[in-house]
Amino acid sequence: EAQVTQNPRYLITVTGKKLTVTCSQNMNHEYMSWYRQDPGLGLRQIYYSMNVEVTDKGDVPEGYKVSRKEKRNFPLILESPSPNQTSLYFCASSFKGDSLVGTEAFFGQGTRLTVV
Amino acid sequence: KNQVEQSPQSLIILEGKNCTLQCNYTVSPFSNLRWYKQDTGRGPVSLTIMTFSENTKSNGRYTATLDADTKQSSLHITASQLSDSASYICVVSEAGGGNKLTFGTGTQLKVEL
Numbered sequence: 001e002a003q004v005t006q007n008p009r010y011l012i013t014v015t016g017k018k019l020t021v022t023c024s025q026n027m028n029h030e031y032m033s034w035y036r037q038d039p040g041l042g043l044r045q046i047y048y049s050m051n052v053e054v055t056d057k058g059d060v061p062e063g064y065k066v067s068r069k070e071k072r073n074f075p076l077i078l079e080s081p082s083p084n085q086t087s088l089y090f091c092a093s094s095f096k097g098d099s100l101v102g103t104e105a106f107f108g109q110g111t112r113l114t115v116v
Numbered sequence: 117k118n119q120v121e122q123s124p125q126s127l128i129i130l131e132g133k134n135c136t137l138q139c140n141y142t143v144s145p146f147s148n149l150r151w152y153k154q155d156t157g158r159g160p161v162s163l164t165i166m167t168f169s170e171n172t173k174s175n176g177r178y179t180a181t182l183d184a185d186t187k188q189s190s191l192h193i194t195a196s197q198l199s200d201s202a203s204y205i206c207v208v209s210e211a212g213g214g215n216k217l218t219f220g221t222g223t224q225l226k227v228e229l
Contacts, residue, residue, distance in 0.1 A: 004159070035219075042120065042205070042219030043160075090159055105150075105217070107159030 002027045006091050006108035013081055013115055021076045021111050023091030029106075031094045032074040033058065034066065036087040037110075043090065049074055081115040088112050118143040120208050120220035128226045133196055137223045139189040139206030147211035151180050151191045154203045154222065163191070163204075196227045 004025045013019055025032065033048035035058075045058030049068040063085055065077040074093075078085060091108040120141045129135050141149070148167045152160035164173045164180040166189075172181050177194045193200055203222040210216040 040221060042221045043217075044219075045217070092159075104162045104165060107161070109159050110157065112157075 002106065004091055004093050004106050004108040006089075006111050008111060009109060010112050011114070013113070015082055015115055016080050019078050019081060019113075021078075021089060021091075021113070023074045023076065023108060024072050025074075025091075025093040025106070026072065027093060027095075027106065028071065029093035029095055030071070031103075032068065033092050033105075034064070034074070034076045035090045035092065036060065036085075037090060038087050046076070046089075078113075081113075083115045086113060086115050118208070118210065118218045120206055120218050122204075122206050122220040122223050124223060125221075126224040126226070128228060129196055131196060131198060131227050131229055134192065134194050135196060135225065137191045137193075137204050137206075137225070139191070139220055141187050141189070141206070141208045141218070141220075143208040143210055143218050145211040146184060146187075147209040149180075149182055149189050150207040150209070150217075151178070151189075152205040152207060154205055156202070160205055193225075198227050198229070201225060201227045 007022045030051045034046040035043040037043045044060045046064050047066040049055045089111045092105045094103045094105040123138045150165045151163040154160040163175050163178050166173050166182045168184040179192045182189045203224050205222040206220040208218050
């Protein structure tokens with residue numbers, strides 16, 4: 001089954017304790033991205049990757065890191081989490097980075113992170 | 117600044133009724149417009165994708181329209197079901213931006229008996 005898998009689904013952590021949210025896709029997609037979703041706001045892009053070893057900042061990258069060592073995996077790293085990073089996080093993947101061709105983005109099930 | 121605005125913010129309808137959700141955007145240059153359905157606590161799922169040359173696209177009981185001249189789109193849901201209760205998100209892709217997506221804040225639809 002084609003899917004994007006995020007782990008964990010729920011996480012409560014303390015300020016300053018490094019954490020990693022994993023994302024894996026089984027569709028051989030080149031393009032992967034991370035979003036956060038907060039009440040009253042649309043999804044906002046944190047980082048994206050056009051292919052292996054190619055990553056770039058989205059709209060709200062502060063406080064986050066990513067890596068793309070393999071095509072299928074795109075982990076999101078919070079080196080020193082703070083309470084304002086409490087949010088619902090989604091990983092997404094799609095074929096191609098060329099937005100001239102309409103490509104369906106597949107989203108993971110989400111990770112609800114609480115930083116206290 | 118690229119923006120996507122949706123209306124209404126929330127909507128309650130009776131099962132079996134039809135409804136129409138609206139989306140206005142200012143994204144430029146425009147590539148395509150997508151409608152997603154997001155159930156509570158789950159990831160968005162694609163309903164339709166339309167490029168500037170398409171003005172209507174259907175997916176079962178969901179029909180999306182696009183007017184690229186006025187930068188407006190609508191999502192029409194026919195014969196609503198309880199399972200249609202969800203947030204419907206309009207998403208616009210920017211041309212040449214490497215899959216840069218701008219998301220609306222969604223319309224929260226509740227279908228009641």
